[in-house]
Amino acid sequence: MTSIDEANQTAVRRMLDSAPVLTGIRRASDVIPGMRPDLILHAGPPIEWARMSGPLRGAIIGGLIYEGLASDEASATAMVERGEVAFEPCHDHQAVGPMAGVTTASMPVYIVENRAGGTTAFSNLNEGYGKVLRYGAYGEDVLARVRWLSDVYAPIVGEALERSGGLDMKSLIAQQLQMGDEGHNRNKAGSALMARLLAPHLARTQARGDDLAAVLDYLAANDLAVLNPVMAACKSMADAAHGVPGSSLVTCMARNGTDFGIRVSGLGARWFVAPAQIPVGLFFPGYTQEDANPDIGDSTITETAGIGAFAMAAAPAIVQFIGGTPAMATESTLEMYEITVAENAAFGIPQLGFRGTPTGIDIRKVVRTGITPRVNTGIAHRRAGIGQVGAGLVRPPMECFERALEALAAAVAAPPQ
């Protein structure tokens, strides 16, 4: 076993031993380190406005209107172009967000504490389907939903989470993988489990009857409700594995709609980026592959932690909305064992005789085998203001892994500082 292998075992053990618990919901500026009113967090690696794709720009415009900093698209764009808004990755602030991932100072965020790993992670709230901010839509109906999440949902569900003592996300993910979810594009079982676990605590809050019913309506209708807590749980697991000197494990994969970026445990905060690819999948009526934006979102944190496309064997029904066949779902998981260093016994896949999910991507294995990680994803329209147009499959560019491996080789060769 080389020193890199040993470092990887240390890193992946921290990921596997993680105990993520969803403990509450708070205002981003109250809990996210470094959050401030003129800062907008976004998915993926760092990017300046000029290079941002339509859906990310759309979500930023919506975020500025939501914050009351701009009144419409024109004033939001002008504000950005005057340099009055700063942009940083969610990942630089212990946070993750699906698709555009836009998180502003007054938005509520889920808090996930990794009680074994000592890490804490955050995620914004899931808006549901259709025209939504995270896919770059920002109309008044879109913002009304974001405001309801902030004003009604967040305080009630936050109080319920505190009353519950926290929701054990490791157990929830383990259960959903036995119930046809892979935890990224399919979260129906996990969302139903979250709804029924929270419901009695919700009923014990101080919520008004109609607000309580509206929150339960949301939880009853939104099969993605649990995605954001699952992502924060995965972020807390991946962060626990980060920072092990010499480790070649991937601890972050994220896309901003223009670039795909990864981080590696032994290589600090440095991003290794390359152009994001365009997902291939199934499109909603009226849309085609031509409408698809390049890959976007922090939701690849699920694959980074060994679920999502890595657990697709557990979710054969997913092929109904991302394309492919149930046999391909099984092959997807089997292939990922080729590029990972461990199996997560806590996340057993019934279809594979309860074999643990492939966990801990080793950049050396990716480069050696030529197999890049598989990713399940939603597909955004390439223009701002439209929203989701489909769902499908994508892979990261190999260049990210090649560049990271070069950097690791240099770091390992260099004398300790």
Add this chain to the structure above:
Amino acid sequence: MTSIDEANQTAVRRMLDSAPVLTGIRRASDVIPGMRPDLILHAGPPIEWARMSGPLRGAIIGGLIYEGLASDEASATAMVERGEVAFEPCHDHQAVGPMAGVTTASMPVYIVENRAGGTTAFSNLNEGYGKVLRYGAYGEDVLARVRWLSDVYAPIVGEALERSGGLDMKSLIAQQLQMGDEGHNRNKAGSALMARLLAPHLARTQARGDDLAAVLDYLAANDLAVLNPVMAACKSMADAAHGVPGSSLVTCMARNGTDFGIRVSGLGARWFVAPAQIPVGLFFPGYTQEDANPDIGDSTITETAGIGAFAMAAAPAIVQFIGGTPAMATESTLEMYEITVAENAAFGIPQLGFRGTPTGIDIRKVVRTGITPRVNTGIAHRRAGIGQVGAGLVRPPMECFERALEALAAAVAAPPQ
């Protein structure tokens, strides 16, 4: 195609076209035809007290105490032995009940209306786990739970169901089969779906806050909550297929803990019975195969309608509590195509490329192939008063099918009356 084949296609079409909807909860004596205070309904074919097994006797004792007709085991037994209590199968009253299936006049029952087939079916309420009436336990703690279901749960959930306009059980079953349930021994996804669908309607009832929270606690903790509505849905489907002259389709399979009985679409109300077998499976700590009662319960209505063990390919995780391997779960479903006449396209199994569940057992195919239907089941202790000791697999005795086939041959040969 013979006239029997044609009759079977008519019968199975009615089963497949069924549209079961869970519409409410009412007192048994208010809705079940023929229900009266001195009548106790039980699972399986008819049986007299002298031949009843321990768990059925235990549940009957509990039912008489619950009704206030007896004060303890001795007075209940004496009452029965004086001939003051009548016993009839649930199935003779459009009803089904898991395990002992004991249903008394003042117990609440779920109502399922088959809006396509014109049938209505009933089922008692699920008590959850541990020492429960349906497994033959009848202590004060057991009866306290039955009373809570009757006094608190039934009115609140009944009101919520009425407010909801009814729960589409066909859609719910279709979803749970894509989420790792087979609808008989594994109902975790279905119960979670029921909880989250009902929750907003529950919040809109007139329930007191602590009662609402207690109902939501029950729904959050009971992975079998939906079993009884699923059984009633299956009963409404099977009854729709019953009564087609010349049809050799099984429309009822049920066990009373002593005998296994079946009914056939073209053979009216007649039962074909033979001694029930003893299930083989996994036992709770402290119990062994020696403790197992012979097969008991109406829950085989699920297999009769094409789910349960017939859909086990959809539920590989079930092997954790009934024994076997995920591969065996797939084989179970594949084998059942050999003895059925249709596939239910509404109930697609993702693991089999969304192939519909094997539906409509043909007694001719059973006798010709020597393959009896597979059944997943809970296992009761053989003595009254104890409860569940495990879960496993069982098959009906072949004699039931042979006798029914002889009767069908005679009926087909006989001139029309």
